[in-house]
Amino acid sequence: MNRHAKVSTRIGELTVVVSDGALIGVYFPHHWVKPTAETLGVEASDPLIDVVVEQLEEYFACERVTFDLPTQLHGDEFQRRVWTVLEEIPYGETTTYGEIAGRLGEPTHAAQAVGKAVGQNPLSIVIPCHRVIGKNGSLTGYAGGLKRKQFLLDLEQPVGARLF
Structure with missing residues (x-):
């Protein structure tokens, strides 16, 4: 089941979406290609969301140059x-x-x-x-x-x- 959370960052609010132990979305409020309700799933906590937020904070603090996250991409x-x-x-x-x-x-x-x-x-x-x-x-x-x-x-x- 997909889970998402809205998180506050140095560049504004981001919506982080995870599914089955993988990051599947990081969206801006006015993202061009908006996630569907199905993609977002439910708004709920998830340990992976916490890891994503931590790594984003490290990136914004110039303490991280790459991300080490399980991802799953859906596209052609x-x-x-x-x-x-x-x-x-x-x-x-x-x-x-x-x-x-x-x-x-x-x-x-x-x-x-x-x-x-x-x-x-x-x-x-x-x-x-x-x-x-x-x-x-x-x-x-x-x-x-x-x-x-x-x-x-x-x-x-x-x-x-x-x-x-």
């Missing part, structure tokens, strides 16, 4: 391939939609399809879709909004380079 084959590439983007680095398309062996014009898959990532922050930017270095869409995306990118910079 192309989405899962894109999400796997997202997980490989190192902390503090960025890539572009076109570069991801290239890594997948897709033509560069597939960047738009990559962008759509990135936007459907159900594990915001944990699978670092905020590390994907436009080919000209510009910030592009983010389910949590561009201010949050910029905050996360700044958070991952060396201490002297942070803007906050």
Whole structure:
């Protein structure tokens, strides 16, 4: 049975969803692809939610650069391939939609399809879709909004380079 909890973080409220011992969702209040009532399940405590919250707090305190959580992703084959590439983007680095398309062996014009898959990532922050930017270095869409995306990118910079 799916369980969820709304948690307060440095970047606002997040909804954390777990199912059968795996994290299946981290959503912003105005997330582009909203979870269904079935995906959310019941609002209830769960030991895994506590672990997710702890790791998010460590990440926001710059004490964690990767997440060590059991996850279960639900998406089509192309989405899962894109999400796997997202997980490989190192902390503090960025890539572009076109570069991801290239890594997948897709033509560069597939960047738009990559962008759509990135936007459907159900594990915001944990699978670092905020590390994907436009080919000209510009910030592009983010389910949590561009201010949050910029905050996360700044958070991952060396201490002297942070803007906050």
